[in-house]
Amino acid sequence: MKVIIDGIIKEMQSVWMEDGNVKFIDQRQLPHEVEIFCARDPEEVAFAIRHMIVRGAPAIGVAAAYGVAQAGIQNRDLKQASNLIRSTRPTAQDLFTGVDFMLERIKAGNDPKMAASEYVNAVLDSCRKIGEAGESLINNGHKILTHCNAGALATVDFGTALAPIRLAFGKGKYIFVYVDETRPRLQGARLTAWELFSEGIPCALIADNASGHFMQRGDIDIVIVGADRITQNGDTANKIGTYEKAVLARENGIPFYVAAPLTTFDFSIMDGRAIPIEERSEDEVLNFTGKMIAPSNIKARNPAFDVTPARYITAYITEYGVVDNKAIPDLKKHAIS
Amino acid sequence: MKVIIDGIIKEMQSVWMEDGNVKFIDQRQLPHEVEIFCARDPEEVAFAIRHMIVRGAPAIGVAAAYGVAQAGIQNRDLKQASNLIRSTRPTAQDLFTGVDFMLERIKAGNDPKMAASEYVNAVLDSCRKIGEAGESLINNGHKILTHCNAGALATVDFGTALAPIRLAFGKGKYIFVYVDETRPRLQGARLTAWELFSEGIPCALIADNASGHFMQRGDIDIVIVGADRITQNGDTANKIGTYEKAVLARENGIPFYVAAPLTTFDFSIMDGRAIPIEERSEDEVLNFTGKMIAPSNIKARNPAFDVTPARYITAYITEYGVVDNKAIPDLKKHAIS
Numbered sequence: 001m002k003v004i005i006d007g008i009i010k011e012m013q014s015v016w017m018e019d020g021n022v023k024f025i026d027q028r029q030l031p032h033e034v035e036i037f038c039a040r041d042p043e044e045v046a047f048a049i050r051h052m053i054v055r056g057a058p059a060i061g062v063a064a065a066y067g068v069a070q071a072g073i074q075n076r077d078l079k080q081a082s083n084l085i086r087s088t089r090p091t092a093q094d095l096f097t098g099v100d101f102m103l104e105r106i107k108a109g110n111d112p113k114m115a116a117s118e119y120v121n122a123v124l125d126s127c128r129k130i131g132e133a134g135e136s137l138i139n140n141g142h143k144i145l146t147h148c149n150a151g152a153l154a155t156v157d158f159g160t161a162l163a164p165i166r167l168a169f170g171k172g173k174y175i176f177v178y179v180d181e182t183r184p185r186l187q188g189a190r191l192t193a194w195e196l197f198s199e200g201i202p203c204a205l206i207a208d209n210a211s212g213h214f215m216q217r218g219d220i221d222i223v224i225v226g227a228d229r230i231t232q233n234g235d236t237a238n239k240i241g242t243y244e245k246a247v248l249a250r251e252n253g254i255p256f257y258v259a260a261p262l263t264t265f266d267f268s269i270m271d272g273r274a275i276p277i278e279e280r281s282e283d284e285v286l287n288f289t290g291k292m293i294a295p296s297n298i299k300a301r302n303p304a305f306d307v308t309p310a311r312y313i314t315a316y317i318t319e320y321g322v323v324d325n326k327a328i329p330d331l332k333k334h335a336i337s
Numbered sequence: 338m339k340v341i342i343d344g345i346i347k348e349m350q351s352v353w354m355e356d357g358n359v360k361f362i363d364q365r366q367l368p369h370e371v372e373i374f375c376a377r378d379p380e381e382v383a384f385a386i387r388h389m390i391v392r393g394a395p396a397i398g399v400a401a402a403y404g405v406a407q408a409g410i411q412n413r414d415l416k417q418a419s420n421l422i423r424s425t426r427p428t429a430q431d432l433f434t435g436v437d438f439m440l441e442r443i444k445a446g447n448d449p450k451m452a453a454s455e456y457v458n459a460v461l462d463s464c465r466k467i468g469e470a471g472e473s474l475i476n477n478g479h480k481i482l483t484h485c486n487a488g489a490l491a492t493v494d495f496g497t498a499l500a501p502i503r504l505a506f507g508k509g510k511y512i513f514v515y516v517d518e519t520r521p522r523l524q525g526a527r528l529t530a531w532e533l534f535s536e537g538i539p540c541a542l543i544a545d546n547a548s549g550h551f552m553q554r555g556d557i558d559i560v561i562v563g564a565d566r567i568t569q570n571g572d573t574a575n576k577i578g579t580y581e582k583a584v585l586a587r588e589n590g591i592p593f594y595v596a597a598p599l600t601t602f603d604f605s606i607m608d609g610r611a612i613p614i615e616e617r618s619e620d621e622v623l624n625f626t627g628k629m630i631a632p633s634n635i636k637a638r639n640p641a642f643d644v645t646p647a648r649y650i651t652a653y654i655t656e657y658g659v660v661d662n663k664a665i666p667d668l669k670k671h672a673i674s
Contacts (some may be wrong), residue, residue, distance in 0.1 A: 031632040178638070181622065181630070183520060183544040189623075190629040197632050205622055205637040207520040208545050209578025213643040215582060241546025243553060244581055251584050285518065285542055286526075289628045293518070294526040295368040295534045300542040303514070306550040 001152035002198045005034050007291075009198075014153045015054055015062050017116065020073060022066040027153055031194035041074060042067040042081040043139025049088040049095070055187070056154020057228045057264050060122050061094025065119040068102035072112030078103065090276040091237055091305045093229040097263040101336055119250060120156060122336055126261035127158035129319035134164025134224065134259055137322065140173045142221045145211055147180040148239035149191035150226025150259060160259040161224040162195060164317065169201045177203040178220060179213055182239060184284040191285045208241050215252040223249045224317070227260040234325025235309030236260075240303055246312035258308075259317040267332045272307035280304045338489035340369050340536045342371050346452060346535075351490045352391055359403040361391045364490055368531035375584040378411060379418040383470030385424040386432070389522070393491020394565045394601050395460050398431025405439035409449030415440065427613040428574055428642045430566040434600040438673055457493060459673055461512040463598035464495035468655035471501025471561065471596055474659065477510045479558045482548055482586075484517040485576035486528035487563025487596060497596040498561040501654065506538045514540040515557060517548055519576060521621040521639060527544065534636060545578050552589040560586045561654070564597040571662025572609025573597075577640055583649035595645075595656040604669045609644035617641045 003012045003025075012026045022039040028051070029035045039045040039051045045067030048054050054063045064085050071081035082099050098119060105115035120256060138144065150161035158166065168175055177196055182188035189205055196203045206214065214220050223245055229237040236242070236258050249256040269275070283298035286292060293302070310325040320334055340349045340362075351362045359376040365388070376382040382404030383481070385391050391400045401422050408418035419436050427660060440538045442452035465561060475481065475601045487498035495503065505512055514533055519525035526542055533540040543551065551557050560582055562603050566574040573579070586593040604610070623629060623636035649663040657671055 030630070057482070181520065183518065183546055193631045193635045197635055203636070205621055205635055207577065207633050207639070209520055209576075209581060210638065210640055210643075212581035212584065213577060213640050216643070239546075240544065240550060244546060244549035244585060247549065247585055247588050248581060251588075285544055287481055288523070289630060290627050291626045292369070293523050294530045294542050298530045298534055298540070298542055300543070301547065301551070303547055303550050306547075306553070 001157055001195060003034060004198050013157045015059055015066070015156050017066050020070065022063065022070065024048055025153065026053050027055060027191060028053055031190050036102055042071045042085060045070065046084045046088050049085070050149065052203050055148060057092035057094040057226070059153065060089065060092050061098035061263050062065065062120050062123055064095050064098035065102050065116045068099055069112040069116035072106050078106065087215060089278060091228045091278050092129055093266045094263045097336065099325055100139040104337060111148055123261060123263060124158070126319035127155050127160060127163050130160055130259050130261065130317050131158055131163030131167040133321050134317040135167040135171065137222065137257065138164055138168040138173060139174060143176045143178065143219055145178045145180070145220045145223045145245065146192060147225050147242055147245050148182045148217045149186065149187040151192055151195040153191050153195065154226060156202050160190070160226040160261065164224065164259065165201065166199060169199065175201070177201060178211065178214060179205050180208045181205055182241065183208055187239065202333070208264065211245060212248045215248050215254055220254055223254060223256045226260055227258050227264050229275050230258065230260055230265045230316065231269050231271050231275065232267055232329055234313060234316065236273045236308045237272065237277070237305045238308065238314060239304050243308045244305040246308040250312050256312060256313040257315055257317050258313050261319055262331060262335050265328065265331060265335065267335065272309060275307055278304040338494055338532060340371060340407070341535050350494045352396055352403070352493050356421055357407065359407065361385055362490065363390050364392055364528060365390055367527050379408045379413060379422060382407065383421045383425050386422070386568065393486060394429035394563070395492040395497065395598055396490065397426065397429050397459050398435035398600050399433050399460055399493050401435035402439050402453045405436055405643050406449040406453035409443050413441065426615060427617050428565045430603045431600045434673065441674060446577040453605050460493055460598060460600065461495070463656035464492050464497060464500050467497055467596050467598065467654050468495055468500030468504040470658050471654040472504040472508065473595065474559065474594065475501055475505040475510060475512060478605050479555055480513045480515065482515045482517070482557045482560045482582065483529060484525065484562045484579055485519045486524040486531040488529055490532065491563060497563040497598065499529070501561065501596065502538065503536060506536065512538070514538060515548065515551060516540050516542050517545045517578065518542055519578065524576065548582055549585045552585050552591055557591055560591055560593045561596055564595050565642055566612050567595065567597055567602045567653065567665070568606045568608050568612065569604055569649060569666055570608045571653065573645045573650060573664055574609065574612045574642045575645065577643050580643040580645045583645040587649050592651040593649060594652055594654050595650050598656055599668060599672050602665065602668060602672065604672065609646060612644055612647050615641040
């Protein structure tokens with residue numbers, strides 16, 4: 001992805017391995033600062049995932065794979081390191097996909113660093129293919145809504161939901177993106193707007209409350225979001241608010257697409273009721289850029305994800321093409337392992 | 338309403354007239370400071386409305402009535418003062434109701450101060466009756482969702498949406514209120530949470546993105562919101578995001594009520610397409626407490642209201658009882674004038 005630092009455009013990825021360290025663009029500091037966080041061991045990788053230095057399901061999966069690779073390289077207790085990494089966050093499927101992939105490869109005698117590279121390259125390849133598959137859904141003149149950040153930051157590079165958008169823009173299609181700010185952590189405002197601005201893609205930031213209004217007024221032609229976990233029947237856990245957008249899209253006759261690689265699919269559970277939903281700290285709701293926004297002593301509830309039932313989802317944009325939920329069980333044969 | 342200042346509970350209203358000045362609890366400073374803004378003339382009243390020192394349709398109507406009263410008392414050009422006040426904000430019907438009421442009364446030879454008192458007392462009486470009418474809709478054990486602030490701050494006292502909630506709690510019903518924070522201006526977090534806390538009513542603040550999730554999980558039994566303008570067919574302009582909540586409520590089989598006095602009904606237009614929607618400054622989306630939340634140079638869109646079509650609204654809680662949209666044209670005969 002393009003990253004503008006002090007006016008100079010650099011080509012970067014959001015997570016990479018360098019001299020045995022796992023390096024991250026620190027997503028807590030964006031959009032104001034591009035700082036690099038360096039994790040020297042699996043404990044520091046776990047810290048980076050838990051504290052959302054890295055977030056976005058595919059990027060979390062890559063971070064997890066690198067963390068297990070470090071455990072292998074550093075001759076640590078693989079089970080202990082894996083369990084620590086697994087415990088960082090409960091919802092994103094890729095976290096478990098990444099850890100399981102690495103444990104199997106290492107157990108089979110593969111070099112940990114090579115195995116991690118294989119996993120990362122598969123994710124990058126999937127995102128490129130998601131871009132190609134999804135690009136054809138975007139017409140010249142389309143106004144697109146996206147929620148949260150399912151961009152290069154969330155996936156090492158290209159993105160899931162943003163990959164087709166990047167490609168459509170690159171092909172010269174005239175497009176416009178409405179970006180939900182995505183409270184409470186403002187991933188839309190801080191991350192998606194930052195990515196789109198760096199790429200020069202026309203966009204406008206809106207409050208999460210406003211997307212229904214723009215749908216109702218005919219200002220949105222297509223909705224594309226990412227995913228944290230997709231079950232066998234197509235139910236999809238994604239950033240809190242996604243369910244609201246999906247219901248509103250259907251109500252307004254607007255196609256609603258979920259873009260995700262196979263690493264995000266959980267073939268072990270049938271439907272969304274079984275997905276654990278992380279509830280995060282009240283402080284994320286009660287404080288806004290470090291300042292209390294509510295009276296002291298007020299309680300808050302802060303579910304970080306919701307589940308969009310498959311019936312609201314037009315189709316899934318995957319590295320194996322654009323498919324409906326009936327085709328999901330059949331994708332299992334392609335799953336990385 | 339109860340206002341806690343330095344640990345001491347005071348009984349206050351949000352707008353009042355005192356020695357010829359119009360006084361307001363400055364709603365920009367809540368919940369951290371209870372400051373009083375003093376408007377000495379119609380220009381300062383217009384300033385208070387325009388800059389949202391006072392907001393909420395019924396309270397805006399009262400402020401407007403007081404401003405016109407000041408013009409009368411101070412022997413100003415009534416037409417000029419009225420036009421200035423009318424121009425402050427475009428969506429809330431009460432602004433025009435309040436100005437028109439005062440102009441008619443003054444033209445008929447009434448004392449401006451007495452006329453303003455008559456208007457304010459009518460609003461207070463309406464809110465009391467809305468409380469009584471709506472209270473019966475709230476069952477013991479109900480979990481209620483509200484959006485924005487339709488409380489005492491928005492209506493001089495009692496509130497519209499919050500009036501039934503206050504009364505149900507006062508009668509000893511066990512209730513719980515989910516408060517949408519209501520981006521971009523956070524009236525839920527700053528104002529509704531502050532009012533509920535002062536009254537001791539159990540509540541939790543949530544991101545606007547989370548209310549759909551709680552509806553889907555069966556955690557919300559009833560939704561009550563206020564209104565800025567209701568047309569003859571029942572279409573309702575209210576704070577941005579209201580439309581989203583209404584669609585989600587219907588999708589989840591949850592009753593959705595709009596609480597408003599007759600001063601909010603616009604009997605002159607047939608449906609919501611004719612309601613002017615204010616678009617406010619991009620800065621409200623891009624900045625919070627002086628800190629940019631998005632990259633510089635990013636654009637934002639900031640519609641302050643949306644229109645909920647009548648088909649999503651279960652009923653209207655008015656001072657003439659709980660009515661469906663078919664009954665609205667018949668309410669016209671009761672309209673204040």
